[in-house]
Amino acid sequence: MIDVDPSLVNWSRAQFAFTAMYHWIFVPLTLGLSFLCAFYETIYLKTGNEEWKKITRFWMALFAVNFSIGVATGIIMEFEFGTNWSNYSWMVGDIFGAPLAIEGIFAFFLEASFFAVMFFGWNRVSKGFHCFSTWMVAIGSNLSAVWILIANGWMQNPVGMAFNADTARFEMQNFAEVVFNPIAVSKFTHTSSSGFVMGSAFVLTISCWYLIKRKHVEMAKKSIVVASVFGLVASVFVGFTGDEAAYEVAQKQPMKLAAMEGLYKGEHGAGIVAMGIVNDAKMAGDVQDSFLFKVKVPQVLSLLANRELGSFVPGIDDLVYGNEKENIMGVNTMMEKGRLALSDLSAYKDARKNKTEDLAQTALERFNINKEFMGYGYLDTPEEAVPSVNIIFNSFRLMAVIGSLFPVIFGAFLFFTLKGTVTEKRWLLPIGLFTALLGLLAQQAGWVTAEVGRQPWAIQGLMPVKVATTNLSTTSVQVTFAMFAALFTLLLIAEISIMLKQIAAGPEGH
Amino acid sequence: MLEMVAKIFSFYRDGFRQMTVGKSLWKIIFIKIFVMFAVLKIFFFPNYLNSNFETDKQRGxxxxEQITRSVANTN
Structure with missing residues (x-):
C-alpha cells in the first residue's frame, strides 16, 4: 500500500482536469476556424470578390480573439507537471521532452512569422503570399497539436521505450514507434477532425444569429455554405476516426471499453447499449444488473471492437478476475507480478546503494521479468483497476449522440442555403444557434471519456495517478486550484465580452 | 541586409500601431503571461524536483525512493 493522501490525489486530478478542460475550450476552435479562414481567403484569391475578403477578415478577427485568450493556457499544465506531478514528470521526461520541444519551437516560429503576415500583412504583402500564410497558420496549428497528442497517446499505450532502473525514467528506444503509436494516430485524426466540426459549428452559430437578427445576411449565407461543406465532410470523417479510436481502445485498453459499455460479463457476439441507465450500485464481481434500464443492439459491440461478428468482448469481471477460457489474465494475477517487480526494483536500489553488484544484477534480472506489470503492484485491490462506469458510459454517449447529429445539421443548412430558402426556415435557425454549444459539449465529453476511462492510470499499466503525484500538502493544491478558477473565469469573461463586441460590430467593425 | 531588417521591423511596428481590437488582445496576453510566469510559476508552481535537489542523480x-515506498511499507 502506498501512503498518499487520496484527497491530495483527487485535488491534483481535479486541478489538472479543470485546466485541461478550460484549455480545450479554445484549442478545437483554433484548429477548425484556422482552416475556415484559409478557405474563405482562397475563395477571395480565386474570385477577387471583395465580399469574400470582408468575410475572411471578420472570421480572422474572431480567430484572433480566441487564439489570444487561449494562448499559453496549456502552459499551466506544464507548471502542474513540475509541481503536482513531479514523480510522473521525471519518469516521462525523456519521452515527452522531444515532442513537447518540437511543439514549442514549431509554435514559436509559426506565430512569429506567418501569424504576423496573416494579421499585419493585408495590403502589405501580395494576395498570394497572404493566403499562403493563412494556410500555413492553419496547417501549423494543427500540426502543433500532433505532438501533444502523441504524448497523450503514449500515456494510454506506452510503446517504444524501456524503463531504466538506475535513473527511474522511461527512456525512448524507438522514436518512430512513439510517433506512429496507433492510439496517438487515431487520437490525432479524431481530435483534429472534431476541431474542424467545432470551427464549422461556431461559424454556423454566429451566422444564424445574424440571420435571425436579419443583419449581414449575405455574409452569413456565404459563411454558412463553406462552413456546412467543411462541417459535413469533417463530421462524417469524425465518425470513421471515432470507430478507429474505439477499435484501438478495445485492443489496447479493454477495461476502458468495458466501462464505456457498462459490460461486466464478457460475451461472444456482444451487443452495444444504445441507451440505458447505469446501476451505480453495481460493483465488479457482484450479481446485480449493471443497468436499471437499457436498449441493446445485438452483435454490434463485437463488430466494432474486433471487426468480427460473434467475437468475444471481455467484460469488467473478466478483466479484473481473469478468464482462463478466453486466455485473459486478471488484475489479481497482474498485481502479484507487479508486486514482485516492485520488490525486485527496491532490492536493486538497495543493492546498488550498498555497492553489492552481484545482488544488484540478480535483482535487475528478476525485475525485468515482471516490469511490464509494475503499475499493478501499487493497486490495493483488483477492483481499483475499474474506472467510473457511470461517468464514462454517459460521457461517451453524450459525445456520440451529439456527433451523430452534426452531419444532419450541416447537411440541412447546406441544402437550404444552396436552395436559397435558409432564411425562411425559422425552425432551423435556432438549431444552428446552438451548434457551437453542442460542439463544445461533445468535445469535453470526448475527453472525459478518454481520460476518466484510463483511470487509475497516469501511464497505462505502469504508473497509477496516486504514484505520479508529488507529496505536497492538499491545502496548497486547493489554494492554486482556487487561483486558477479565478484567473480562468476572468479570462473567459474577457474572451466572451470581446467576442460579443466583435460579433455585434459585424464585418465592418474589425 | 540592413534594408531587409528595417523592412521587417517597420512591418511589425506598423502592424502593431494599426491594431484596433488587437491592442486589447495584446494587453490581455501580456497580463496573462505576467501573472503566469512572474506570479504563479515563481510563487506557487516551483518545479518540485529542481528546487529540492541539485543533480539529476539526486532527483532520480x-x-x-518514492516509487518503491510501497515495498518499504509492506516489509
Missing part, C-alpha cells in the same frame, strides 16, 4: 534517487 528520490523518485526511485
Amino acid at each position: 534517487d528520490y523518485v526511485l
Whole structure:
C-alpha cells in the first residue's frame, strides 16, 4: 500500500482536469476556424470578390480573439507537471521532452512569422503570399497539436521505450514507434477532425444569429455554405476516426471499453447499449444488473471492437478476475507480478546503494521479468483497476449522440442555403444557434471519456495517478486550484465580452 | 541586409500601431503571461524536483525512493 493522501490525489486530478478542460475550450476552435479562414481567403484569391475578403477578415478577427485568450493556457499544465506531478514528470521526461520541444519551437516560429503576415500583412504583402500564410497558420496549428497528442497517446499505450532502473525514467528506444503509436494516430485524426466540426459549428452559430437578427445576411449565407461543406465532410470523417479510436481502445485498453459499455460479463457476439441507465450500485464481481434500464443492439459491440461478428468482448469481471477460457489474465494475477517487480526494483536500489553488484544484477534480472506489470503492484485491490462506469458510459454517449447529429445539421443548412430558402426556415435557425454549444459539449465529453476511462492510470499499466503525484500538502493544491478558477473565469469573461463586441460590430467593425 | 531588417521591423511596428481590437488582445496576453510566469510559476508552481535537489542523480534517487515506498511499507 502506498501512503498518499487520496484527497491530495483527487485535488491534483481535479486541478489538472479543470485546466485541461478550460484549455480545450479554445484549442478545437483554433484548429477548425484556422482552416475556415484559409478557405474563405482562397475563395477571395480565386474570385477577387471583395465580399469574400470582408468575410475572411471578420472570421480572422474572431480567430484572433480566441487564439489570444487561449494562448499559453496549456502552459499551466506544464507548471502542474513540475509541481503536482513531479514523480510522473521525471519518469516521462525523456519521452515527452522531444515532442513537447518540437511543439514549442514549431509554435514559436509559426506565430512569429506567418501569424504576423496573416494579421499585419493585408495590403502589405501580395494576395498570394497572404493566403499562403493563412494556410500555413492553419496547417501549423494543427500540426502543433500532433505532438501533444502523441504524448497523450503514449500515456494510454506506452510503446517504444524501456524503463531504466538506475535513473527511474522511461527512456525512448524507438522514436518512430512513439510517433506512429496507433492510439496517438487515431487520437490525432479524431481530435483534429472534431476541431474542424467545432470551427464549422461556431461559424454556423454566429451566422444564424445574424440571420435571425436579419443583419449581414449575405455574409452569413456565404459563411454558412463553406462552413456546412467543411462541417459535413469533417463530421462524417469524425465518425470513421471515432470507430478507429474505439477499435484501438478495445485492443489496447479493454477495461476502458468495458466501462464505456457498462459490460461486466464478457460475451461472444456482444451487443452495444444504445441507451440505458447505469446501476451505480453495481460493483465488479457482484450479481446485480449493471443497468436499471437499457436498449441493446445485438452483435454490434463485437463488430466494432474486433471487426468480427460473434467475437468475444471481455467484460469488467473478466478483466479484473481473469478468464482462463478466453486466455485473459486478471488484475489479481497482474498485481502479484507487479508486486514482485516492485520488490525486485527496491532490492536493486538497495543493492546498488550498498555497492553489492552481484545482488544488484540478480535483482535487475528478476525485475525485468515482471516490469511490464509494475503499475499493478501499487493497486490495493483488483477492483481499483475499474474506472467510473457511470461517468464514462454517459460521457461517451453524450459525445456520440451529439456527433451523430452534426452531419444532419450541416447537411440541412447546406441544402437550404444552396436552395436559397435558409432564411425562411425559422425552425432551423435556432438549431444552428446552438451548434457551437453542442460542439463544445461533445468535445469535453470526448475527453472525459478518454481520460476518466484510463483511470487509475497516469501511464497505462505502469504508473497509477496516486504514484505520479508529488507529496505536497492538499491545502496548497486547493489554494492554486482556487487561483486558477479565478484567473480562468476572468479570462473567459474577457474572451466572451470581446467576442460579443466583435460579433455585434459585424464585418465592418474589425 | 540592413534594408531587409528595417523592412521587417517597420512591418511589425506598423502592424502593431494599426491594431484596433488587437491592442486589447495584446494587453490581455501580456497580463496573462505576467501573472503566469512572474506570479504563479515563481510563487506557487516551483518545479518540485529542481528546487529540492541539485543533480539529476539526486532527483532520480528520490523518485526511485518514492516509487518503491510501497515495498518499504509492506516489509
